[in-house]
Amino acid sequence: xxxxxxxxxxAQLVPPGASVMFGGFMGCGNAHKTIAELAALGVxxxxxxCNDAGMPNGPDGKPHYGVAQLVHNRQIRKIVAxxxxxxxxxxxxxxxxxxxxxxxxxxxxxxxxxxxxAGLGGILxxxxxxxxxxxxxxxxxxxxxxxxxxxxxxPLKADFAVISGYKVDRAGNVWYKGTARNxxxxxxxxxxxxxxxxxxxxDIGEIEPEAVMTPGILVDYIVSEEGA
Amino acid sequence: MDKNELKKFVxxxxxKELKDGxxxxxxxxxxxxxxxxxxxxxHVTFQSENGIVGTDPKPDPTSLEPxxxxxxxxxxxxxxxxxxYIDSAASFGLIRGGxxxxxxxxxxxxxxxxxxxxxxxxxxxxxxxxxxxxxxVGAKTVIVAMEHTAKGQPKIFDxxxxxxxxxxxxxxxxxxxxxxxxxPEGPSLEEFNPEFSLEDIQAATxxxxxxxxxxxxxx
Numbered sequence: 335x336x337x338x339x340x341x342x343x344x345a346q347l348v349p350p351g352a353s354v355m356f357g358g359f360m361g362c363g364n365a366h367k368t369i370a371e372l373a374a375l376g377v378x379x380x381x382x383x384c385n386d387a388g389m390p391n392g393p394d395g396k397p398h399y400g401v402a403q404l405v406h407n408r409q410i411r412k413i414v415a416x417x418x419x420x421x422x423x424x425x426x427x428x429x430x431x432x433x434x435x436x437x438x439x440x441x442x443x444x445x446x447x448x449x450x451x452a453g454l455g456g457i458l459x460x461x462x463x464x465x466x467x468x469x470x471x472x473x474x475x476x477x478x479x480x481x482x483x484x485x486x487x488x489p490l491k492a493d494f495a496v497i498s499g500y501k502v503d504r505a506g507n508v509w510y511k512g513t514a515r516n517x518x519x520x521x522x523x524x525x526x527x528x529x530x531x532x533x534x535x536x537d538i539g540e541i542e543p544e545a546v547m548t549p550g551i552l553v554d555y556i557v558s559e560e561g562a
Numbered sequence: 563m564d565k566n567e568l569k570k571f572v573x574x575x576x577x578k579e580l581k582d583g584x585x586x587x588x589x590x591x592x593x594x595x596x597x598x599x600x601x602x603x604x605h606v607t608f609q610s611e612n613g614i615v616g617t618d619p620k621p622d623p624t625s626l627e628p629x630x631x632x633x634x635x636x637x638x639x640x641x642x643x644x645x646x647y648i649d650s651a652a653s654f655g656l657i658r659g660g661x662x663x664x665x666x667x668x669x670x671x672x673x674x675x676x677x678x679x680x681x682x683x684x685x686x687x688x689x690x691x692x693x694x695x696x697x698x699v700g701a702k703t704v705i706v707a708m709e710h711t712a713k714g715q716p717k718i719f720d721x722x723x724x725x726x727x728x729x730x731x732x733x734x735x736x737x738x739x740x741x742x743x744x745x746p747e748g749p750s751l752e753e754f755n756p757e758f759s760l761e762d763i764q765a766a767t768x769x770x771x772x773x774x775x776x777x778x779x780x781x
Contacts, residue, residue, distance in 0.1 A: 359612045359650070360636030362629070385612075385650070386690075389636055393628035419689020420636060428688070435688070440611060441654025441696035448651045461658065461696045464729035500630070512630035512647055513613040513639070519649040547649075 336506040336530075336553045339561040344529050345371035347555070348494055351411075353381040355447065355525050356401050357497035357518030360420060361389050363510070364400030365498040365531035368557050373403040380404065383414040383447070383492055385440060385517055387421035408432065414490070416440035438472060442487050444520055446472070449489035451523025458484040495525035499548070501541055502532035502558075506550030509541045522548045531557040568709060568738045571755075574599040575780055576666060576707045576736045580606050587611060587657070587697055589667030590635045592707055596666065607645070609662055610634045611693040613653050616645020634693065654693070658700035665701035667694060668708045669732075671722040674769045676732040676744035678706065679724035691727060698731040710737035716768035718742070718749065739763045741780060748772050753780040 339347075345368060348354060358364035388402025398406045405413075405423050412434040418424040427433035438446070445457045456474055461467075463483045468476060474486040497518035499508035508530055510518060522528050530548070535558040563571060569592045577599035580586060585607045588594055597619035600606060608617040610633045617633060621640035628638035641647060648656075656662060671679040678698055681691040698704045711717060718735065735742040740763050741753035750772045754763055756779045764771055 359634075360632060362612070362632045362636070393638065415690060417690035417692035419687070425688065435690075437688070437690040439691050439695035440650070440693040441658055441700075444650040444654055459658065459696075460699045461728075463699075465695065465726045467691075467695065512627065512641075513610070513632055514630050515647065516613050516650045520651050 335504065336550065336556050338504070338535070338556045338558055340559065341367040341371040341531070341557050343561060344368045344531070344555060344557045345375045345377070347527065347529065348372060348377055348380070350377050351379040352494055353383065353492040355492040355495040355517070355521040356382060356384040357495070357516060357521050358400055359385050359513065359516040361392060361400035361402070363498055363514035363516050363518055364388070365496045365529070365557065366400060368496055368529060368531050369401060369403060373407050373409070376407060376409065378409045379411045380409055381412045381414065382410045383490065385417065385443065386415050387413060387418045387424045389420055390422065412436065414438065414443070416443050436470070436472065439467065443490070444517060446487050446490040447517065447524045448520040450491040451520060454489060456486050456488050458486055460484055490524065492525045493527065495521040495528045496531070497522055497528070497548070498531040498533065500533045501536050502530050502534070502556050503536050503538045503541050503550070504556070505538050506530060506553030506556055507541050507546040508548035508553065509545055510547055515547060519547055522552045527555070528553050529555045529557060535560055563738060569595060571738050572707050572736055575741065576705060579705060579734065580604060580664065584663040585609055585661060587662050587665040587701065589665070589694070591668050593666040593668070609653070609656065610639065611653050611657060611697065613648050613650060614639065614641050614645060615648060615656070616642045618642040618645070654696050657693070657696050660700060660702060662697070662701045664703040664705060665697040666705045666707050667697070669706045669717060671717055671719055671724050672706055672732050672735055673719045673722045674744070674748045676730045677722045678704070678727045678732050679722040680727050682725050684725065694727050698728045703733050704731050705734045705736060706732050707736045710739040711766050716766055718767045718769055720769045739766060742771065743774070745772070750774045751777055753778055755780045
């Protein structure tokens, strides 16, 4: 059974220099409490794998929504994402030479993470063929099959996945609400340690087995105020 | 035409390309204006690549939950009745798998072979490609809906100069001046806005346009 810990304890699990997958899309589905504690702790030199770099403002009007806090605090050394344009601090730090950004097409990013978690040696996608993406180090080679060209993209894994579920039961089973699921479902399979923040921690059985989106065996830690 | 009228004109013409039952992904900006111009008998399922199949084009503002449901631009959104939520891998499976009938997006540059550049200006703007590279490779029809020129300069070329989003992916270009189909022979002018002469349109286009046999005014 996963251990139930507080957001602060979750943040303390992540050492400087770690690679961390953050579920979420423009802040929607980010593990907000855990990220706030990571920001407070100031752990640095992180490699962040996330669809994006968060948003300058959240729906509540507060600045640095979601993972944007970690960028703002200069805790990120390298970001692997599909889109960073909505957070102007990324371009500033890239221009200053303090942040490296690797941009991967969104569908390839999702599928590379899925491959990492599913034991696949890579994925073949037509996306990016004939573009500068083809020259990137995450592309192994160009493969032609039956007259069509594909990029052989390497799988992607990380030390940690930090995800968030609307309901997480005590066995670690996760149910996501709305579009908050996005990358979390694949990320939960592709990291050595998986931290699932619960908006609601519920008893086993409250999520129907058919409705479980991430099985609890993948989750190492549940983050809830109830922890500790 | 002022900027807003121009965008509405392009959006209204682009809406006519969509058929009842189509699954459609709209890019940010001008394409988001298209749903307002769909005729009442055309029911389209809008897909948002962050995980909505059936995005509500006119969500009830009092029912929005921006913490849990956004569109692909990060704006508050809602699923329409009969729609569903999926994860990112499944969403791009739909896109690459040919389950999306049309994607409509803007462009920085398009060329006569249908090559598209719309994600990066080296040294100036590096926002990332987001889902665009997957969308233009996977959708059955790729429609570029844009202003014909940028600050008076052409955007349609012999060959794109900016880094590409994808090769030979664009099917149709719709602007305030014209509707241009990319054919194996080259860009074919199918419709023209009667406010402009064919010479005006060619002058605003940095590649030789073919004139379709059935060329007609835009309606």
